[in-house]
Amino acid sequence: MADRDQLVAAIEEATYASSIHNAQPWRFEILGDSIAVSLDADETPRTVDPVGRWALASIGAVVANLELALVAATGQEIATEVRVGDLVPEGELAGGAAYAGRPLAVLTITDVPADDERRAEAASLGGAIRERFTTREPLTGGAPTQVEWAQIAAAVPGSQGVMAAHEAPESLVRALLRLTAAAELERQDDADYLEEVEAWIERTESTGIPAEAVGLPDAEGRIPTRDFNQTPMGSAATGEATFFEHDPALLVLTSGSDAPLDQFLGGYAMQRAMLAATAIGLGIGVLGQALEEVDSRAAVDAAAGEALGGDVVVHQILRLGHPASPLTHPRTPRRPVAEVIL
Ligand SMILES: Cc1cc2nc3c(=O)[nH]c(=O)nc-3n(C[C@H](O)[C@H](O)[C@H](O)COP(=O)(O)O)c2cc1C
Structure with a gap:
């Protein structure tokens, strides 16, 4: 059985994901060795998101982070069951309300050790989770090669x-x-x-x-x-x-x-x-x-x-x-982790 503190730490890491207008509409429920991720649409933006795509994308973003953070924390393979495809939307689509309150993905720590490729990925991509941010500044230091x-x-x-x-x-x-x-x-x-x-x-x-x-x-x-x-x-x-x-x-x-x-x-x-x-x-x-x-x-x-x-x-x-010089603008804040764990 996974250590709860380890799972909470992985969830906290995952919340550094991108989200529409930094709404952070994700909520997590720890169920033994699994974490269910759902959407709280009470406060998601509606006008920019008439069909709920940005709300779902924000949940997708946090799930990507959570997978990497869990591999890095536990060293085990993570099985991700995405349930979005099976869900019948109920009610208003704007802001994703129609998808709210039900698990959209369930991530389970398996008893299979992560292979070398997964560990390397968790180290490189997972290692960038807290470094990543969205910029609206000029990027005049050259295009990607x-x-x-x-x-x-x-x-x-x-x-x-x-x-x-x-x-x-x-x-x-x-x-x-x-x-x-x-x-x-x-x-x-x-x-x-x-x-x-x-x-x-x-x-x-x-x-x-x-x-x-x-x-x-x-x-x-x-x-x-x-x-x-x-x-x-x-x-x-x-x-x-x-x-x-x-x-x-x-x-x-x-x-x-x-x-x-x-x-x-x-x-x-x-x-x-x-x-x-x-x-x-x-x-x-x-x-x-x-x-x-x-x-x-x-x-x-x-x-x-x-x-x-x-x-x-x-x-x-x-x-x-590439930025011409290091980007220094302030980072967006995050909700305290206790606020997003149900
Ligand atoms: C689905 C989605 C759509 C977004 N659309 C825009 C956009 O059109 N313009 C923009 O400047 N940022 C956009 N963002 C970035 C968010 O504003 C940003 O992720 C959020 O404020 C958190 O900041 P961070 O990425 O620096 O952590 C979008 C993010 C997501 C997930």
């Missing part, structure tokens, strides 16, 4: 094998930046969206995004980072801006369909890609805006299909690059 792209792509499939990572070719980068900017522009007339974004800047002591982590907009308007700056607290009001990289490098995470399971695995893959990128020393931005509304998503999928070949569904777009 081909070896670095390959390392990131290799980290993505993980145990599920459904998701793929692609370096976006230049034509796709241009299309994605254009569609993201258009989605962002559309949002600027949406009072509910702006109100929600503002509410997630420094939401509480342990949730939301610190104002200092938001960064300045691109002076040349080419890289549409999510405009947390439109709010009265933001820097747009002051007219401040900065110069971003000239040739942004984008990673596109895709699968063949858009079922809730794919949405969960999109977050799982995103987290693993972020950890691999962190281990390499890359800065990581997230461009999720164009994936939130039906029409804009269809345009993204069509552009990705044309550039990459075949029918693809895009689950996340990451901006990757």
Whole structure:
């Protein structure tokens, strides 16, 4: 039987995962040698997440971390049973309410020792869990090299094998930046969206995004980072801006369909890609805006299909690059671990 303190420590480590607006909607139940992960949708953002994809992706991200943290802590193989595919959504989809309160994944410590490959992965990707963060700063120190792209792509499939990572070719980068900017522009007339974004800047002591982590907009308007700056607290009001990289490098995470399971695995893959990128020393931005509304998503999928070949569904777009000097902006806070264990 696993030691409870060891499991609590692994859960705490896992909560350093990425989540939509740093809502940290995950909850954990320790059941002997297993940990059930569920979604608490009481406080998840709704306007950016009309069908619950970002809530499910946030749970996927924490599950990716938890697997690595449990292998590192116990040295055993971890069996992850993802239950999202079997679940019938009940009620409102926005913010993931329809999936809330039921186990979305159950991770069990097996009695099989982890093999060398799993241990090495837990050391390298797991070792990056606390180092990883999302940046909205320029990444002007150079794009990832081909070896670095390959390392990131290799980290993505993980145990599920459904998701793929692609370096976006230049034509796709241009299309994605254009569609993201258009989605962002559309949002600027949406009072509910702006109100929600503002509410997630420094939401509480342990949730939301610190104002200092938001960064300045691109002076040349080419890289549409999510405009947390439109709010009265933001820097747009002051007219401040900065110069971003000239040739942004984008990673596109895709699968063949858009079922809730794919949405969960999109977050799982995103987290693993972020950890691999962190281990390499890359800065990581997230461009999720164009994936939130039906029409804009269809345009993204069509552009990705044309550039990459075949029918693809895009689950996340990451901006990757080396920072010119170490990034120093403050980290997002986390809920105390006792608050997320049921
Ligand atoms: C599903 C999902 C979508 C996200 N979309 C965006 C986005 O569009 N723009 C952005 O700047 N950050 C985005 N993020 C990053 C979160 O804001 C970030 O993970 C959270 O604030 C916690 O901060 P950290 O990643 O630095 O730990 C997204 C994260 C997730 C999991």
